[in-house]
Amino acid sequence: YLPDRVIPMLPHEISDGLCSLRPGEDKLAFTVDMLMSSDGSVGEVEFYPSMIRSSARLTY
Numbered sequence: 001y002l003p004d005r006v007i008p009m010l011p012h013e014i015s016d017g018l019c020s021l022r023p024g025e026d027k028l029a030f031t032v033d034m035l036m037s038s039d040g041s042v043g044e045v046e047f048y049p050s051m052i053r054s055s056a057r058l059t060y
Contacts, residue, residue, distance in 0.1 A: 021054040 001007075008015045021027060031050040035043040 021052075021057075023054045023057050026051050026053050 010019070019027075029050045029052045031048055033044075033046045033048075035045075037043060
């Protein structure tokens with residue numbers, strides 16, 4: 001991101017289409033669930049395919 005323009009790292013079809021997190025659209029994802037203790041050590045870890053749906057478009 002530059003002050004006057006954006007130079008995407010991925011082609012437009014991917015960044016603004018297939019991988020875009022538009023609100024209300026289901027998107028395939030990969031989830032990592034980790035149980036951590038209060039001292040920060042990692043216990044059980046699980047990886048699995050999932051689906052997400054963004055609820056709002058945020059800017060940064």
